[in-house]
Structure formats: C-alpha cells, structure tokens
Amino acid sequence: MCRKVTRPPAPEFLPHFHHIYVEHGAESYGLTERVLGKFPESRIIPIRHYKDLFSRPGQDLPAQRKSRSLVLAVGRSPFLYRGAGVCPSFGNSRFFYSSTVMNCIFDCDYCYLQGMYPSASLVVFVNVQEIFAEVEAVIREAAAEKMEERISGPPVYLCNSYDTDLLAIRNIAPLADMWLDFAAGHPELLVEMRTKSAAVKWISSRAAPDNVIVAWTISPDAVIREFEHGAPPLAARLAAARKAVEAGWRVRICFDPILFVSSWEKHYGAMIETVFSALPPARVENVSYGMFRMGRELLKRARRVRPLSALLAYPFVLQDGVYTYPPSISGPIMEFVGNALSRHVSPEKIFPVLPDHNGRKARQCVMS
Numbered sequence: 001m002c003r004k005v006t007r008p009p010a011p012e013f014l015p016h017f018h019h020i021y022v023e024h025g026a027e028s029y030g031l032t033e034r035v036l037g038k039f040p041e042s043r044i045i046p047i048r049h050y051k052d053l054f055s056r057p058g059q060d061l062p063a064q065r066k067s068r069s070l071v072l073a074v075g076r077s078p079f080l081y082r083g084a085g086v087c088p089s090f091g092n093s094r095f096f097y098s099s100t101v102m103n104c105i106f107d108c109d110y111c112y113l114q115g116m117y118p119s120a121s122l123v124v125f126v127n128v129q130e131i132f133a134e135v136e137a138v139i140r141e142a143a144a145e146k147m148e149e150r151i152s153g154p155p156v157y158l159c160n161s162y163d164t165d166l167l168a169i170r171n172i173a174p175l176a177d178m179w180l181d182f183a184a185g186h187p188e189l190l191v192e193m194r195t196k197s198a199a200v201k202w203i204s205s206r207a208a209p210d211n212v213i214v215a216w217t218i219s220p221d222a223v224i225r226e227f228e229h230g231a232p233p234l235a236a237r238l239a240a241a242r243k244a245v246e247a248g249w250r251v252r253i254c255f256d257p258i259l260f261v262s263s264w265e266k267h268y269g270a271m272i273e274t275v276f277s278a279l280p281p282a283r284v285e286n287v288s289y290g291m292f293r294m295g296r297e298l299l300k301r302a303r304r305v306r307p308l309s310a311l312l313a314y315p316f317v318l319q320d321g322v323y324t325y326p327p328s329i330s331g332p333i334m335e336f337v338g339n340a341l342s343r344h345v346s347p348e349k350i351f352p353v354l355p356d357h358n359g360r361k362a363r364q365c366v367m368s
C-alpha cells in the first residue's frame with residue numbers, strides 16, 4: 001500500500017531589505033538617512049562593523065538571495081583599484097575601478113561575486129564623499145603625469161559598477177546620480193557605468209553627460225532566462241539603451257560573457273541582429289565581446305555555492321590562473337561573434353576581450 005507523502009511547506013522568505021543593518025558610525029551620513037527613508041517598514045539593526053555580519057563563515061547564499069539584507073557601512077580606503085587584465089580598458093591608459101557597493105540585486109549563475117563575497121547581502125558604503133576625494137587625488141596625480149607628457153588620452157578612466165549594478169539599485173541608493181553629479185564637475189574623468197537595468201525613466205530624467213558612458217551588458221533572451229535571474233529581458237535593456245542614444249548619451253554595448261550554450265550560433269546571431277535593429281550602430285560608442293572567464297579561486301568558491309550549476313561545472317581550461325572555455329570552443333564562437341559585429345560596427349569600435357595572459361588577479365569582467 002502506498003503511503004501518502006506530505007511535503008514540508010516551502011519556506012517563506014521575507015521581502016528584500018526587511019532587515020537593514022547600520023554600522024556604527026554610518027548613522028551620521030546623509031546617504032544613510034536617504035536610504036533608510038525609502039524603507040520605513042524595515043527593521044533597523046545597529047552593528048559594530050559590517051564584517052561582523054558580512055564576513056561570517058558558512059553563510060547560506062542561496063537562501064540569502066531570496067531575502068537580501070541591506071548593510072549601510074563606512075568604507076575604508078583604498079576605494080580605487082587598478083583595472084584587471086581580464087577587463088577591457090578600451091585604450092585608456094589609467095584604468096581604475098571603484099567599489100561603492102558590494103553585491104548586486106540580480107543573480108547571474110556566472111557572476112564572480114558569489115566566489116568573491118561570503119554573503120549575498122548588499123553593502124552600501126555611505127561615505128561617498130571620501131571615495132570621491134580619493135578619485136580627485138588620482139585625477140591630480142594623472143594631471144601631473146600628463147603635464148610631464150608621460151601619458152596620453154583622458155587622464156582617468158573609472159568603472160564604477162563592477163562589483164554591483166549601480167543603475168539597478170538607483171531606487172535603493174541614489175549612487176548613480178551622485179556619480180553623475182561628481183563626473184559633471186570633473187571633466188578629466190571618464191566614467192563607465194555598467195548595467196543590465198532597464199532604466200528608461202532615469203535616463204530620461206538626466207541630461208546626457210560628456211564624460212559618462214553607460215555600458216549595457218547584453219545577452220540572448222535564452223541566456224537571460226536561464227542564467228541571469230531577476231535581470232530585465234533583452235527588449236527592456238535595449239529600450240533603455242535606445243532611449244539613451246536618442247537623448248545623446250554615450251552608450252557602450254558589452255556582449256560579455258558569451259556562454260557556450262546549445263544552438264549558440266542561432267542565439268548570438270539573432271541577438272546581434274536584434275541589437276542593431278534597435279540601436280543605430282553609428283550612435284553606439286563601441287562594443288566589447290568576450291567568453292566567460294573566471295579566476296581559479298573564484299570559480300572554485302562559486303562552484304561550492306552553486307553545486308548544481310551545469311554552467312559552472314563545465315570542464316574549463318586554466319589559462320594563467322583564469323578558467324575559460326578551451327580554444328576549440330571559444331575560437332569559433334569569438335570568430336562568429338566578431339564577424340557578426342563587423343557587419344554592423346566599424347572595426348575600430350570593436351573590442352574583443354581575451355582571458356588574462358599575465359597571471360594577475362583574475363576577475364571576470366562581466367558586471368551588470
């Protein structure tokens with residue numbers, strides 16, 4: 001006789017940011033007040049140091065992703081880092097990235113953040129003016145070097161949305177606005193803000209700055225549905241990018257990471273056609289494309305966090321500390337995508353991204 005099996009009820013999760021942790025010292029910052037004002041129903045919990053919460057060992061990231069906590073903390077210098085070799089610098093000699101937020105509201109299977117951070121909580125550093133002061137110091141150094149004619153081009157190229165998606169969290173913390181205002185006062189700076197968001201309204205509400213590039217990461221819809229959980233579909237990202245080019249913004253399109261999925265030719269070929277039927281190629285600043293790649297240690301940890309991911313379980317090959325697809329896979333895909341792009345975009349605007357060959361700290365550069 002069969003006995004009826006009663007399944008335990010699925011656990012219920014509280015809405016995101018039901019808990020907001022405020023680090024000692026962060027209360028006095030204006031940004032803290034602005035963020036807390038957006039969550040009047042949340043439970044506010046004071047903590048000594050954000051790492052007491054964020055860096056605890058043995059955290060359950062899959063569960064945390066279902067009900068994210070928000071942490072407001074005071075960041076400690078350094079706030080700027082040199083861009084890694086796996087990330088394209090687009091010909092800019094002084095290439096930095098900054099981290100004003102740790103973690104992202106989206107949940108991509110291939111994201112390196114899951115291998116980098118022990119927690120899925122979103123940490124916002126509220127002392128943004130100190131971060132800007134550090135950027136100003138780098139700008140001054142660069143200006144001095146430029147005067148000595150030791151470098152060329154725009155002095156400082158800064159990517160501000162690598163370890164998060166600042167545009168996607170614009171309604172939680174207005175950091176995208178703050179960066180725009182800062183960039184407006186610093187023409188020597190070129191800022192790249194990478195995103196997967198569908199920020200049409202926000203784009204329409206702001207004047208297009210000369211020294212800010214919004215870089216949309218684009219994937220085929222089949223990849224978005226399968227691997228980019230919570231991120232807007234292709235049409236929504238393209239609608240935002242289209243609004244941006246129409247309004248005079250500098251727009252970059254990043255096809256990165258490209259994944260080895262079944263029928264990849266069909267998916268990536270159709271996606272490229274869709275992109276350039278939505279966006280006039282002449283109005284796109286440039287495009288980059290690159291295969292999935294991730295540093296050895298990051299991939300090891302990401303596989304532990306997502307043990308059932310077929311994407312992460314793939315037998316990648318190690319090239320100078322970076323895991324990526326073997327050349328027999330990546331070669332034909334890169335060639336196919338490069339050729340498809342060159343039918344729309346002139347060669348000087350196409351930037352292929354290759355795995356790092358210099359063995360430096362290898363981060364996957366596919367943010368947002």
Ligand code: SF4
Nearest residue numbers: 104106108111367368
């Ligand atoms: S890959 Fe980008 S959009 Fe996806 S979770 Fe990571 S930071 Fe967010």
